[in-house]
Amino acid sequence: MSRRIVPLTLLLVALAVTVVHLRHYSRSLFTELQQLKVERDALNTEWGKLLLEEGAWSQHRRIERTARTRLHMAMPGPEQMIIVYSNGNTERP
Numbered sequence: 001m002s003r004r005i006v007p008l009t010l011l012l013v014a015l016a017v018t019v020v021h022l023r024h025y026s027r028s029l030f031t032e033l034q035q036l037k038v039e040r041d042a043l044n045t046e047w048g049k050l051l052l053e054e055g056a057w058s059q060h061r062r063i064e065r066t067a068r069t070r071l072h073m074a075m076p077g078p079e080q081m082i083i084v085y086s087n088g089n090t091e092r093p
Contacts, residue, residue: 067073
């Protein structure tokens with residue numbers, strides 16, 4: 001009978017160690033998952049801020065102001081405009 005108890009005891013100890021190891025591994029993965037969720041939320045917040053910033057930078061007024069100040073561009077007058085049609089005809093307004 002004692003011949004059966006020793007292997008069963010060793011098996012039981014091995015299973016207990018395995019359970020402890022797997023629980024520790026599971027908790028480690030859960031902690032990592034929580035950290036990744038926090039990071040995801042922070043990245044989503046930053047993405048939203050970047051979208052707002054992109055919208056601000058692409059406003060027509062800002063583009064026009066930048067074109068006028070940095071590139072010294074101006075809206076052409078009617079005498080400088082030429083309308084080109086798809087059939088090749090041109091016309092001045």
